Amino acid sequence: MKNHWWKVVGVFLVLYSLYAGLANDVPRLAILNETIRNIYFHVPMWFTMMFLYGVSVVYSIIHLSKFEMKSDMVADYAARTGMAFGFLGLFTGMIWAQFTWGSFWVSDTKLNGSAATMLVYAAYFVLRNSVEDEQKRARIAAVYNIFSFVLMLVFIMVLPRLTDSLHPGNGGNPAFAAYDLDNNMRLVFYPAVTGWILTGLWMMQLQIRIQKIKTYLESK
Amino acid sequence: MRRKVDFFNHFRNAMKTFIALLRKEMMIEWRHKNSIAGILMYVISTVFISYMSFAGILPSHTWNALFWIIMVFASVNAIAKSFMSESRGLQLFYFIIADPRQYILSKIIFNTVFLMGVSLLCFLFYSLLLGNPVQNVGMYLIGIIFGSMAFASVLTLISAIASRANNSVTLMAVLGIPLLLPLLVIVIKFSKNAMDGLAWSVNLQNLMLLVAVNVMTIALSYMLFPYLWKE
Numbered sequence: 001m002k003n004h005w006w007k008v009v010g011v012f013l014v015l016y017s018l019y020a021g022l023a024n025d026v027p028r029l030a031i032l033n034e035t036i037r038n039i040y041f042h043v044p045m046w047f048t049m050m051f052l053y054g055v056s057v058v059y060s061i062i063h064l065s066k067f068e069m070k071s072d073m074v075a076d077y078a079a080r081t082g083m084a085f086g087f088l089g090l091f092t093g094m095i096w097a098q099f100t101w102g103s104f105w106v107s108d109t110k111l112n113g114s115a116a117t118m119l120v121y122a123a124y125f126v127l128r129n130s131v132e133d134e135q136k137r138a139r140i141a142a143v144y145n146i147f148s149f150v151l152m153l154v155f156i157m158v159l160p161r162l163t164d165s166l167h168p169g170n171g172g173n174p175a176f177a178a179y180d181l182d183n184n185m186r187l188v189f190y191p192a193v194t195g196w197i198l199t200g201l202w203m204m205q206l207q208i209r210i211q212k213i214k215t216y217l218e219s220k
Numbered sequence: 221m222r223r224k225v226d227f228f229n230h231f232r233n234a235m236k237t238f239i240a241l242l243r244k245e246m247m248i249e250w251r252h253k254n255s256i257a258g259i260l261m262y263v264i265s266t267v268f269i270s271y272m273s274f275a276g277i278l279p280s281h282t283w284n285a286l287f288w289i290i291m292v293f294a295s296v297n298a299i300a301k302s303f304m305s306e307s308r309g310l311q312l313f314y315f316i317i318a319d320p321r322q323y324i325l326s327k328i329i330f331n332t333v334f335l336m337g338v339s340l341l342c343f344l345f346y347s348l349l350l351g352n353p354v355q356n357v358g359m360y361l362i363g364i365i366f367g368s369m370a371f372a373s374v375l376t377l378i379s380a381i382a383s384r385a386n387n388s389v390t391l392m393a394v395l396g397i398p399l400l401l402p403l404l405v406i407v408i409k410f411s412k413n414a415m416d417g418l419a420w421s422v423n424l425q426n427l428m429l430l431v432a433v434n435v436m437t438i439a440l441s442y443m444l445f446p447y448l449w450k451e
Contacts, residue, residue, distance in 0.1 A: 064447050112405070119398035126394050130386045140384050143444045147377060148399055150440060154433055155402035 007202050013195025017044075020188045027185075031100055038096045040188050044196040045089030046114070051197050052082030052204065053121075057149045060142035072138035073208060075145060076128065081204040083121050085196075090114060110167045113156035120148045237318050241326035248305075249334070255305070259298045263342045266290050271349040280353040284415055287346055288367075288408050291339055292400055295368065298338055299331050299375040300392045303383035315449060324376065324445040328438060332372040339368040355417030363414055366427060367407040370434045374399050377441040380448055406430050 021040035029036060056078035063071040093111070094104045105111065127144055131137035160167070249256060270286055278286070306314075314323055343364055347354075354360045375396050382392040410426040 064444075109405075112401075116398055116401045119401075123395045123398055127381070127385060127391070130388075130391055131384075136384070139447055139450070140381055143377075143448050144381055144395065147440055147444060150436065151374070151399050151402060151433070154436075155405075158429070159402060159405060 006198055010195050010198025010202060013191045014199055017188055017192035017195055021192065024188060025184060035096055035099050038092060039185070040192045042089060042092040042096055043189070044193045045085050045092060047193045048196045048200040049082045049085040049089055052078045052085065052200055053149060055201075055204075056082060057145055060145040063138060063142045064146075067135075067139075069134065069138060072142065073211065074204075075142065077204050077207045077211070079121055079124060079145070081200055081207065083118070083125075084203075085200055086114065086118055086121070090118070108167065109160040110156070113152075113160060116155055117152050120152055124148065234319070234322060238322045238326055241314075241318060241323060242330060245326060245330040249330075252305075255301060259294065259338055260341065262297055263290070263294050263338060264345055266294065267342065267345045267349060270346075275350060278350060280415060281412060283350060283353055284412050285408060287343070288404060288411070290342060290346070291367070291371070292397065292404060294338060294342060295335055295371045295375060295400075296393050296396050297389070298335060299372065299379050300382070300389045302327060302331055302376060302379045304379070306383075311449075320446040320449040321442055323449075324380070324441055325438075327380075328373050328376045328441060331376050332369050335368040335372040336365055339364050354415045356414045359414035359420070359423065360411055362427070363407060363411040366430050366434070367403070367411070370403045370407070370430055370437070371400060373434055373437045373441065374403065377437075377445065377448075380445060384448055403430070403433060406433070 017040050021037050026034070026036050056075045059071045059075035059078065062068070063075060093114075097106060098104050124141065124144060128137055128141050131140060267290065270290065274282075274286065340361075343361075375392075378396040378399065379392060382388065382395060385391055406426055406429055410423055410430065413423045413426070
């Protein structure tokens with residue numbers, strides 16, 4: 001139990017955010033109406049994705065300094081899990097956009113940035129698949145991962161702040177304050193983010209274990 | 221005192237190798253004129269295709285976007301051969317005589333100059349055939365120069381990665397184009413403002429951002445390339 005408490009916390013927080021997110025009182029705002037509850041589900045997906053991509057880059061750097069295959073594996077599976085959360089974020093965002101902005105896809109810097117991030121990580125997996133030799137693959141992939149992560153940060157962190165966006169917190173649009181992320185909402189939002197990040201880490205860990213078992217069985 | 225002299229000598233030697241590498245790039249390019257000619261033909265025929273399909277029906281903002289789309293594909297093709305034309309043995313030889321960091325810097329600088337030339341020529345043909353609605357040509361040219369600089373520095377490392385992976389131009393496009401997107405957004409905005417004749421005070425922010433991204437990319441390539449080079 002000593003090493004597993006965080007998984008319990010993660011699952012508990014996600015379940016809590018599911019319940020409280022659907023049942024608690026939320027501020028009544030025009031246009032948003034009840035869709036404001038999506039903030040508990042849409043935003044944590046992106047936070048988790050960025051967190052996992054961050055893990056992936058850190059392990060890529062570790063790989064380049066130590067040349068351990070273990071860290072390359074973590075970098076790979078962190079990126080895969082991050083991509084899954086990215087798809088979920090895109091999906092929940094598209095539903096939200098349909099009900100508030102009137103269309104599944106609108107031209108917005110944040111949307112373009114996230115789509116480009118998907119492309120970059122898809123390219124990362126294409127690159128991994130195109131190299132046969134394991135050591136070589138690990139090193140090349142690590143270099144690409146670090147290089148592209150920094151460029152992507154420019155796209156999704158710097159650019160949206162310089163242009164107009166429909167998202168809050170960008171180009172003159174006020175940040176969460178506009179949604180009146182009052183203290184009641186914070187009580188659900190922050191646990192939701194923490195819970196999804198922990199769940200994401202657990203998913204990544206499980207995938208790595210499955211992969212380890214697979215390689216063990218193959219080598220036998 | 222002695223330390224100082226050593227440092228100076230070291231710096232002078234490094235510069236010597238660097239300049240030799242740069243000269244080598246240019247001489248190879250000059251001797252294999254077919255690769256330059258190939259890229260020029262690529263650009264000219266792409267511009268001609270746009271002319272055949274867009275002449276007379278091209279609004280000015282689309283004119284700008286089309287130009288940059290042509291530039292993206294031209295630069296991917298121009299820089300793709302940067303590492304692919306070198307055999308393993310030749311790369312091993314460079315590895316022995318030079319520092320990989322000097323090597324990547326010389327490649328980046330050569331590709332920058334090369335791409336600037338290609339893009340200026342492309343601009344010339346493009347405005348010759350499709351007209352030139354740009355109001356502030358000087359600013360637009362600065363946009364082209366800095367834009368091709370940024371494209372070249374991103375694509376040089378990508379070309380090295382692609383050549384280490386499986387040496388295909390497809391992989392180069394797959395890896396490179398997503399990374400060009402943020403640069404493309406900035407440079408299209410900058411050149412659109414130049415086309416509309418806006419003042420420098422409005423547009424300087426975009427140029428600074430482009431330069432900042434460029435410096436960052438070169439620094440990253442400088443740090444990461446040695447890892448790519450090791451076998």
